Amino acid sequence: MFRRRALLGVPPLLLPALAAAQAPEGFPARAITVVSGYAPGGVTDITSRAVADRMGRELGVPMVVENRAGAATSVASTAVAQARPDGYSVLMGTSTLAINPALQPNLTPREPLKELAPVGMVFRTAFVLHVHPALPVQDTAGLIAWCRANPGKLNFGSSGTGAVNHLAQALFAQRAGIEVTHIPYRGGAPALLDLRAGRIQAMFQAVLEALPSLQDKGTRGLAISSAERSALLPDLPPVAAALPGFDVVFWQGLFAPSGTPAPVLARLEAALAAATRDPALQARMAESGVVIAPGDAAALRRLLEEETAMWGGLIRAADIRPD
Template sequence: MPIRRRAAFAAPLALLPAAARAQEGFPGRPISVLSGYAPGGVTDITSRGVAERMGRELGVPVVVENRAGAATAVANTAVAQARPDGYTLLMGTSTLAINPGLQPTLTPKEPLRELAPVGMVFRTAFVLHVHPAVPASSTAELIAWCRVNPGKLNFGSSGTGAVNHLAQALFAQAAGIEVTHVPYKGGAPALLDLRAGRIQAMFQAVLEALPSLRDGATRGLGISSAERAALLPDLPPVADALPGFDVVFWQGLFAPAGTPAPVLARLGTALSAATEDRDLRARMAEHGVVITTGDAAALHQTLATETTMWGKLIRDAGIRPD
């Protein structure tokens, strides 16, 4: 009789769908996190730090795979089309909000529907800095100078449609000024020309701008985020001159749409543990990165808000990819 009872209770477990049984044991093998950027940059360094900390929490290796190309669409597409089991994730960035408006043929065409948010990872601001020959020592003075000299300020960026280009376009729109956009293939060549005076202004990631600011080759006027940057605490937000201005490059963790809720919850818990880790936060702060604790809802809201914001700006300013 006891044997029959055990068999009767075991039968329903055996009949559970394979997907349900897999969820119960998640994670049972290494997890891949795809990044749309090449190794070595701030995005990659942060991805690896977060992945390593998540791995300790989950008890399996969490491995970052760099798949650069097509404005991060190579990595984005691979994850959007992956099996929704939690073993293939994406370190998505601001490009997910930009690509639908700038390059609508890239996939995923609707990231809000094709990806499932897990949680926020980081925000990093841009420095508005200028060549010393520019007669402005504050954001307000730069705006005033541009109003008197329309189109004369050559404003560099790391490429058409890059976040620092859109920051410049939003800045000009909000201030009601006309500037000349000069796109480069990356931030390094743009910085060289800024230091040489061949362009006069640029929004640039804090860590990239620091050496030029410290040796006096450029002058910092403001920070693009609503809050001050830890590495440049004396630099006021651009929002002091343009209320509401808040532009950052962000990164968040995503899974394919359709990933089971229990799996997303487990990943979210591990991500939260990683982003709250004091040692990781301190290490990333040295790179000008503000590790951000934010759940799936916060990431979804960020993506939704910026998709609308950048889409409107791209249409209004007539921005087209090179």
């Protein structure tokens, strides 16, 4: 009652501005910008828009995706890290947050764990390990044995130095104790063309990108990089069946600027949880090879901490440097 009476003396034209100024406490009151570090049209962008739309319905305000590609997603993550911490600018962050500090330490934010506040998990998407059909191997154990017998002779492609599928290959070689030759490309499409032609013999590739080639027998699938099987390739076992503990995925999570008030973070986290648990959204994303992965802020923070340590150690040990 006191609040209502206090507002009676406020000119009507100033009420919207007053509401906006007070919005963080009663969050939300206006549209929220969701910044993505990827160009429109890809799986990451499509998922961002689907989740943002579902979250917006939960919050009762639009969540507008803004694509700010560049500098290995650093343009987007820096924009949010430096934004006002009021909940109206959030980041669809990805695995690059765990990779960039070691691979490209000149990029910002240099310390994502300090400069961004985790909100929750969005998705995980695995890679398929596939090979040229002429390679005389049928499974992961066979590939490892072949590489041990032929050190350095396997040309292992990737979509670029420092990409998650390149790091998956480097981690695979390290844990298997094998020597392979890394052949980086500018994207997955040209790498796949060379794999089909036999100019390279193996690569980790996003399931959806590899699927047509697997279906027409242009390549042979050996395993899936995640600890769990892929719904699109249920017959392929995890790499972990041959290398226990191997679990590599490309992931996406929602972040806010560090210093965002706890009630605002809690409201965003609740809306994200509702969105990622929506069966309709899960089914829609599964068609794109994406596993919607519900997980709270603590789970996302833990993942970022673990992967920052894992990828940082691998990058330094293997002396991986950007092209």
